[in-house]
Structures are given as C-alpha cells and as structure tokens.
Amino acid sequence: MGRSRGVVLVGMDGRLIDVEADIGQSLPAFILLGLPDASLRESQDRIRSAAKNSGIELPARRLTVNLLPASLPKSGSVLDLAILMSAWAADGKVSGTEKVVFLAELGLDGRLRPVRGVLPAVAAVHAAGAETVVVAEQNAQEAALVPGMTVLSARHVTQVAAAYAIGDLQTKMREAPGLDRWSMAADSTSPASAADPRDEGSRDSGGGAPDLAEVRGQQEARFALELAAAGGHHLLLIGAPGAGKTMLAERMAGILPPLDDQAAMEATAIESISAEPRAVTRLRRTPPFQAPHHSASMAAIVGGGARIARPGAATRAHQGVLFLDEAPEFPRHALDALRQPLETGQISLHRAAGSVTYPARFQLVLAANPCPCGLNVGSGSRCRCSVAQRRSYMARLSGPLLDRIDLQIQVDRPRSAADALGPPGESSAQVRSRVLAAREVQGQRLAPWGLSTNSQASMQLLTGELRLSGRATAHIDAALDRAAISLRGYVRVLRLAWTIADVLTSAEPGPDEVDVALQLRQNADRR
CATH class of the missing domain: 3.30.230.10 (Ribosomal Protein S5; domain 2)
Structure with missing residues (x-):
C-alpha cells in the first residue's frame, strides 16, 4: 500500500x-x-x-x-x-x-x-x-x-x-x-x-494606475471620488458622453490605499484561481480594477459554470474596484445580482455539483448617460429623446440597486475652454495621502468593533455609540419622515457624513457635513 x-x-x-x-x-x-x-x-x-x-x-x-x-x-x-x-x-x-x-x-x-x-x-x-x-x-x-x-x-x-x-x-x-x-x-x-520583496508594487505607489492629475476641472466629481476612496463607498457618475466619467472611474484604484497582508493574500488567491498557471509570483498590493464590457453576461459578472462555478468579475474585484461603464446597457438581472454582494461582501453560487461562496467585497463604480442619446444635460440640451425613453433608460438601474449607492453625482461637460484646458489638478499621490490619513482615523475610531472603514458601520452603531446630535441630523430626519429617503439611505448618508468629516479633519460630522452627504447622494436627481 x-x-x-x-x-x-x-x-x-x-x-x-x-x-x-x-x-x-x-x-x-x-x-x-x-x-x-x-x-x-x-x-x-x-x-x-x-x-x-x-x-x-x-x-x-x-x-x-x-x-x-x-x-x-x-x-x-x-x-x-x-x-x-x-x-x-x-x-x-x-x-x-x-x-x-x-x-x-x-x-x-x-x-x-x-x-x-x-x-x-x-x-x-x-x-x-x-x-x-x-x-x-x-x-x-x-x-x-x-x-x-x-x-x-x-x-x-x-x-x-x-x-x-x-x-x-x-x-x-x-x-x-x-x-x-x-x-x-x-x-x-x-x-x-x-x-524578494514579495510585494507586487510598492506600498506607497498607485500601482501604475492612471494619474488623477490628467482630469481637468470636475472639482465636485473629484471630491466625490476622494470620498468614495476614503470611506469605501459606492459611486454613480451620470453625465453626457465626453464629460470625463470613465477617466474619473479609471483613476479610482490609484487613490486607494495599498492592500494590507490579509487583503493582499485574498486578492492574490483569487488571481491564482482565475489567471493562467505560473502568472502569480508575488502578493498583489495594489487594489484590483475590473471593468467588464456591457455585453458581459451575468455569469461573467458574478460567476458561473456548468459544474463548480468559477469566479466572475465581482470576485476578481475583491478588495478593489468593479467599474461598470454604460451601466444601463448591462442586462438588468446582471446588475441586480450585485445587490447581495454589495450588502454581504460575498457571492454564493449554487450548482447541481455543489455550492461555493466567493468573497466579493468591492467598491462599485457605475457610469451612465442621462438618456439613450446622452445629450439630456440642462437648458442647452440637444436631446430628442422622449420623456418615456429617458425614464425607461434610467429605469434599467433598479431602485434597490441605486439605494445601495452612497454617492450619485452629476458630471457636467466643461463649459469653457478655460475649464477644459486649465492646469492639471491634484495628482493621485496627493489625493491618496489624504485618503490614507482619513482611513487611519476611521481605523482608530472603528477598531473596537472590528471595522476599518465608515462604509462598514452598521445602523446600530451609527444610531448608538456614534449617534450624532439632533441638530446635525435634522435635515435627514425630516427626509426620512417624508419618505424622501429609505432607512438604508439614511444609514448611508450618515456613513458618508463621517467620511466627509474625516477627510476635512473634523472630530465628527456637524449639520454641514450631513447636508453635504445628503446632497451628494441625491445630486444626480437633477438629471
């Protein structure tokens, strides 16, 4: 034997x-x-x-x-x-x-x-x-x-x-x-x-991601991108073609903090089962960035297969960014399949041969045009889409999915040559330094509960130990009373308000931070 x-x-x-x-x-x-x-x-x-x-x-x-x-x-x-x-x-x-x-x-x-x-x-x-x-x-x-x-x-x-x-x-x-x-x-x-060293990329570098300095203007969108990176929030960018939505999203990974040991091991393990043999030689320290085409199937996004299901783009984006450009063009059932991992951070796939659970704790970034032609951008609009066409187009992003998006931003085209051709903005390295500082503050505050980012804070925590004064939450309390936001939206506004305070180095959110968080969540409703 x-x-x-x-x-x-x-x-x-x-x-x-x-x-x-x-x-x-x-x-x-x-x-x-x-x-x-x-x-x-x-x-x-x-x-x-x-x-x-x-x-x-x-x-x-x-x-x-x-x-x-x-x-x-x-x-x-x-x-x-x-x-x-x-x-x-x-x-x-x-x-x-x-x-x-x-x-x-x-x-x-x-x-x-x-x-x-x-x-x-x-x-x-x-x-x-x-x-x-x-x-x-x-x-x-x-x-x-x-x-x-x-x-x-x-x-x-x-x-x-x-x-x-x-x-x-x-x-x-x-x-x-x-x-x-x-x-x-x-x-x-x-x-x-x-x-040696084991690490793929430096702990202090953006891992070769495009630099945020290449984006001219778009101060509100840049601030929203920084907040998303600092607090681990999901982001929706709505605007006309050429406004810079894709450029912004592609620079998200470059301002995220490098992965710690546990996250690097998880991301590298996923790469190991997804990549070709012999492709993995070092730990991945740079957050992954996945951008599937809008023709991708649900199996390609969340995972699938005939026997034991293999990981999809959502799992390959674990500890990083999942970017869906032209989001309304994706199959609606594929988008709605992301609702579970957005809440739980994992995907469970069941097949006749057995079930598997893959980690999928990613930051979702969506980009969308305001209508099929993309030109519905204010009083000077050349859009010829009917009201029904516009509503039908944006309805492809379901309400439950949008309710899970913390930041919903209108990205406008530059209104002048001075805006479009102005001096470069802050580099990814400059923004990343503030993101790292904000993450450190969050880590210290949330350590007693085993959390690391504001996006992980629960309603019980935000309405308990981290409860804000009635004066600070007066506006979102009123919005909740008149059903302008859901209870999930209420919690997400509070999470975002804490991130704004961390980025601005405030001790805790006040009325201004909470109001800004509510505005950034509802900003795209101007479309």
Whole structure:
C-alpha cells in the first residue's frame, strides 16, 4: 500500500486529499476511485506514460487508487503527481510520501506542469498542519508566498523520484538532480531570494494606475471620488458622453490605499484561481480594477459554470474596484445580482455539483448617460429623446440597486475652454495621502468593533455609540419622515457624513457635513 497527499479546490477552499494506491495480483488495469470527474480520469493514461518515459514504469498489474474523502467530487489534473507517487510507493520504489503534499500536472514525457490555484491550495495545506509541498518549478514562487511552508520544486518527475527513492531505485537515481527548496526569506541559498520583496508594487505607489492629475476641472466629481476612496463607498457618475466619467472611474484604484497582508493574500488567491498557471509570483498590493464590457453576461459578472462555478468579475474585484461603464446597457438581472454582494461582501453560487461562496467585497463604480442619446444635460440640451425613453433608460438601474449607492453625482461637460484646458489638478499621490490619513482615523475610531472603514458601520452603531446630535441630523430626519429617503439611505448618508468629516479633519460630522452627504447622494436627481 502506498500513500501520498494532494489538494483539490472547491471554490477558494482547499480540501486535503489522501491518495492511497494498491497493486494487486491480477490482469493489468488502472482503477480510480473517489468520485473523479472525466478530466481526472484522463490522468490514468498521463500517469502511465509519464512513468514509462521517466524510466520507472509502473508494474503491469492491477493498480487501484483511492482518493479520500471518497464522498467529495474531485476534478482537474492537480492530483497527477500525488497519484504517481502513491503508485510508486505501493510498488516499493519510493517512501516517505505519506506526509508530503504533491501539487502538479504531469506531461507525457514526465515534466511537471503548473496548475491554477496553488496559493489557496498551499494555504489549505498549511492550515491542515502539513509542512512540505512539492510543486512544479513554475509554481514555486507562488507556493512560497505562504509563510511557514517548506516548498520543494522540480522540473521533471525524476527529480521527485530521486528525492524519495529507496532500494535499487535509489542507486539508479544517484546522479539525478534533486529538488529545489524555496522560501521567501531573503537568504543567499534560496532560489526565491531573487524574487524578494514579495510585494507586487510598492506600498506607497498607485500601482501604475492612471494619474488623477490628467482630469481637468470636475472639482465636485473629484471630491466625490476622494470620498468614495476614503470611506469605501459606492459611486454613480451620470453625465453626457465626453464629460470625463470613465477617466474619473479609471483613476479610482490609484487613490486607494495599498492592500494590507490579509487583503493582499485574498486578492492574490483569487488571481491564482482565475489567471493562467505560473502568472502569480508575488502578493498583489495594489487594489484590483475590473471593468467588464456591457455585453458581459451575468455569469461573467458574478460567476458561473456548468459544474463548480468559477469566479466572475465581482470576485476578481475583491478588495478593489468593479467599474461598470454604460451601466444601463448591462442586462438588468446582471446588475441586480450585485445587490447581495454589495450588502454581504460575498457571492454564493449554487450548482447541481455543489455550492461555493466567493468573497466579493468591492467598491462599485457605475457610469451612465442621462438618456439613450446622452445629450439630456440642462437648458442647452440637444436631446430628442422622449420623456418615456429617458425614464425607461434610467429605469434599467433598479431602485434597490441605486439605494445601495452612497454617492450619485452629476458630471457636467466643461463649459469653457478655460475649464477644459486649465492646469492639471491634484495628482493621485496627493489625493491618496489624504485618503490614507482619513482611513487611519476611521481605523482608530472603528477598531473596537472590528471595522476599518465608515462604509462598514452598521445602523446600530451609527444610531448608538456614534449617534450624532439632533441638530446635525435634522435635515435627514425630516427626509426620512417624508419618505424622501429609505432607512438604508439614511444609514448611508450618515456613513458618508463621517467620511466627509474625516477627510476635512473634523472630530465628527456637524449639520454641514450631513447636508453635504445628503446632497451628494441625491445630486444626480437633477438629471
């Protein structure tokens, strides 16, 4: 009996798999047990060919491989190496594999090929108490991002066989190259030391995002963008084509704070399961920015798939920005599917093969024209859309979705050449410095409740420990009494008022801050 270990991913959760192999005295066969899917069953031929072409053939007898837990459906090629090592262990070729986790796909010539999702898989290995993982060379840097793990890498399966060989095979493999040991500690003997530091991008940089200085004028919209970044608020920009909505939205990620360790690990893990194998080598410190086209389906936005659903743009924007340009052109059911993650910060997807939950705590930025032609912009409007067409167009953004948007801003075209061609505004770095200062104040104030931004504050907190005076909330209290805003809108105005106070370095919001917050939330109603 031979044993080894592997990992399969269910969504972003890694499940440790015990691989057992037994060689029987009967006709040659390869039996794979434990609910493998079609892609995993194909591993049988890959494994036999890889073993033969590496010079360590499997015996021409009945080989039975069991994948535990047997009740968990398994898919993909990530278990190839673990199955081969357990088979060699059953044949007495190798030993010491029962506590090692093997994560690699095999080529027919025995080369180890990279796989997706190595970062969350190795994190699951670490959480389970295992200490050693063997991966393909191209996945080594990604696996080494998990602290406390012993990461071994190889280019060919013969390197792995040489490391665990016993008996005659040990003599035969004496000249074979060994495994490479990877660690993110910057020491001279580590292959990974050349990749240090671990971070992708600097903690103080905008990660190459476009600079906000390129936006001329638009002071109100720039202030709204700064507030959104400072407090983690959602933003709607409404204006004519060419007003600068897209330019503003594309610069949002550049003024957000860099990701802390936990957020960086989460964002990088999502990138690991979404990107091509070998693409991840460092932790992502810059907030992600996702901007799907308006022809994207609901599955592309929130995630989907025939079996276990894969993440969509909302999950890939976790800890960053999801920008939907021409928002009314998106399918309405796709937009409304974002209502749940806007409240909970996660997406639950259910399929016949099982359900998965992906994190999706993003900042939503919507951009929209005021009507189908986009020219309904005030007294000088050249718009020929009927009232019914305008209402129908904006009604594609449902009321419940808009109620979750804290800032709703009218972005007007520059009214003169002086505005359009004036001097550059503040740079992203200047704005980011104020955002960082405001985030620090929020973090200190909200730390007792385990929160970090004003957008996370609950109604109980805002009407309890952080309750404002009746004088400060008089206008929004009156708006709530006459049903001009919902209770959710009331809470979001209070959150935004606290952010305004933090940006303006006030101790707490007063009547002016609350009134400005209410105006910024209802500003787009002038359309």
